[in-house]
Amino acid sequence: MPILERIHLAIIREVDQHGSLTAAADRLHLTQSALSHTIRKLEDQLGVSIWRREGRSLIPTQAGEYLLAVANRLVPQLALAEERLQQFAKGERGALRIGMECHPCYQWLLKIVSPYLADWPSVDVDVKQKFQFGGIGALFGYEIDILVTPDPLYKPGLQYQPVFDYEQVLVVSTNHPLSQVDYVRPEQLTEETLITYPVETDRLDIYSQFLMPEGISPKRHKPIETTDIMLQMVASDRGVTALPRWLVEEYAEKLNIKAVRLGPKGIAKQIFLGTREGDANIDYLSAFVELAKNNRAFPTE
Structure with missing residues (x-):
């Protein structure tokens, strides 16, 4: 039996985001005692503490900080994988989640989304503006699939396409x-x-x-x-x-x-679309990027 399970990562992530075991238990639909028991058992098996108490606050130990980083990277990926598999099971293609770091670009985005939805009727589109870790973090954390930004930050694993x-x-x-x-x-x-x-x-x-x-x-x-x-x-x-x-x-x-x-x-200035390099073969994602690059409905100067 593996020691580290998904529930452990989910608990660590929820405690970090919501500040207490009680709030994390509510979010995960667990009792606080069950949540505490799960973490204590993990600590016993690993031989290391995840948190230390400072007053009423739970502060991650060095091991806890490491597990939190792992949780923030893996939990969203697992959730996305489950969501996409459920979509495949229903005959749907998936969902395209667009993150915006360009506030005035909504009018431009509408000119791209409208023909895109017509071309890809089995793909849903969602737009997000607020991210837990910023736009780049949202891409790496699988919160979004495309980042619309005028200020690309080049990092290994990401790629950017200028669109206008x-x-x-x-x-x-x-x-x-x-x-x-x-x-x-x-x-x-x-x-x-x-x-x-x-x-x-x-x-x-x-x-x-x-x-x-x-x-x-x-x-x-x-x-x-x-x-x-x-x-x-x-x-x-x-x-x-x-x-x-x-x-x-x-x-x-x-x-x-x-x-x-x-x-x-x-x-x-230029507007760029940022994506993860590993998603280059997702057809409905690359189709959106190509439509944005080639669509002459958006303004050029």
């Missing part, structure tokens, strides 16, 4: 003084309210490629989650933001906004 180019621009209202300039300089934003998506500033191009190299900050930074509200705020002279030019031009047809180049040369 775009220019990141400043967005201002048509009444804003900056709407009359050919391009904006960093120092011209020192008195502005800068509206952005709620992500770390070092992952925002307007900070990392425009403001921070010059040691400049806006007067105020206001995070907003949705593109529509963000641009409504800009159109109402409540601030400025930075978005892809193609997206601004779509919204400019119904809102009083204008795109202005960031610096004399602008900020050139």
Whole structure:
């Protein structure tokens, strides 16, 4: 009989995610005593402790940290394998889980998903934006199958395909003084309210490629989650933001906004699709990547 079983990994993962044996037992539909007994038996067989107590907290030991890393890698893979086998049993092909690290890319994604669903009626599509370990971790952890990102992080086992180019621009209202300039300089934003998506500033191009190299900050930074509200705020002279030019031009047809180049040369970007190298032979996954690369419905600049 093997000592280490899947239930052990599931318990370790749930305790880490939910903070207590009680919460983990609830998630796994076990009694707390049964869960505790399972872990004690494993510790006895291995001759090593998994956790140590600090007050009411359970802190992983070195062995516990190692098993947690194994659990975070294997449990999602096993769950995915079971899900796909169940889909095969029902005559379905599978599910394509797309992770988004590009907030304004939903409009582009819809242009790809619609023909894809028509071409692959036995494949479901799900879109995720929040990941337990970030986008790269979500790929490695089998939370997602494709990562849409403007900032690929190349790691062994992953591959990226560029799907379109775009220019990141400043967005201002048509009444804003900056709407009359050919391009904006960093120092011209020192008195502005800068509206952005709620992500770390070092992952925002307007900070990392425009403001921070010059040691400049806006007067105020206001995070907003949705593109529509963000641009409504800009159109109402409540601030400025930075978005892809193609997206601004779509919204400019119904809102009083204008795109202005960031610096004399602008900020050139690309959108990439990241996948695991081991999934290269999954036909419905590679078909989505090819459709995204070849579909001319998305904007090019």
